[in-house]
């Protein structure tokens with residue numbers, strides 16, 4: 001379905017589109033060698049074919065920038081801005097699946113980015129049509145950096161509008177991870193310029209294969225991230241299915257923990273990790289006997305000891321999962337208490353990782369507000385009082401404070 005743009009987003013997209021079209025009008029392409037120009041257009045079109053989507057939002061990354069750099073250095077801004085504008089039009093743009101202001105914005109944004117490249121390159125002594133490895137590399141790097149920065153900056157503002165979030169959050173989630181890939185394309189671009197300057201544009205064909213390999217690795221990286229999330233979700237279901245009373249528990253703990261982490265202004269990468277660890281925090285329960293897991297009444301001392309072992313067991317199970325990083329510790333310590341009376345290691349205060357303190361609070365809140373075999377569920381309001389009562393003993397007071405705001409939001413959403 002086509003997205004509806006807000007007023008400010010429309011104004012911003014049309015402003016960038018307008019600037020881009022001004023640049024296009026001022027830079028008429030030199031078409032004295034039409035076959036060459038058409039061939040370059042075709043190459044960028046191929047480079048743009050099925051671009052790699054970014055993890056969130058509607059954006060994507062293409063491997064055609066090095067080609068555009070080559071056109072900019074050897075053929076000048078006229079051809080570069082027009083090819084950047086035309087060759088990047090996608091099927092969904094033509095089929096009307098993208099709002100028109102966004103289609104125009106993308107044209108403007110790309111024209112401006114490559115125009116920025118040309119300007120900086122010329123300013124630093126680069127001469128159109130000739131390229132000397134000894135003289136022009138710094139100008140090329142500076143120009144390519146300019147292209148990347150303009151592009152990333154304009155796109156992140158648009159994403160901030162689209163995702164209704166802050167520029168910093170967009171930068172962290174959608175931009176930063178893609179920058180190393182962009183910078184890695186610079187040497188590739190340099191090589192293309194050299195080869196094209198020496199042998200002509202036909203030689204650029206030899207770059208298509210490595211270009212697609214680069215695109216393929218990016219796609220795999222994104223698929224891998226999605227696979228982690230799916231795997232964590234599947235494991236969470238497996239844990240919760242063992243006990244009908246805790247169905248959905250892991251999902252809810254992950255949701256509350258994410259809300260808490262955001263409330264405490266943790267960076268997005270840590271928030272994302274908390275989501276995975278929230279889903280997996282009770283994974284050690286798969287090693288607990290059914291007789292204990294499904295026991296309707298209270299535990300004996302020995303049974304409780306066995307139940308407690310799930311925290312340590314869960315952490316051990318996740319040991320080999322590199323992508324969870326310190327997340328195993330958070331699983332291990334999710335039953336520690338602020339006053340040091342928790343398990344498995346009896347850590348106290350800030351000895352317990354913040355994320356484990358967050359999980360402890362989210363975990364207890366869900367336990368209080370869902371029916372259990374031995375007790376009826378509490379209302380959100382009563383659970384809020386209980387958390388406040390245990391602040392400074394069972395829970396970190398700072399986390400409880402943040403949880404108050406989270407509960408307010410949960411109550412508001414329920415109404």
Ligand SMILES: [Fe+2]
Pocket residue numbers: 281282310311334335363
């Ligand atoms: Fe637990």
Ligand SMILES: [Fe+2]
Pocket residue numbers: 249253281282363
């Ligand atoms: Fe739990």
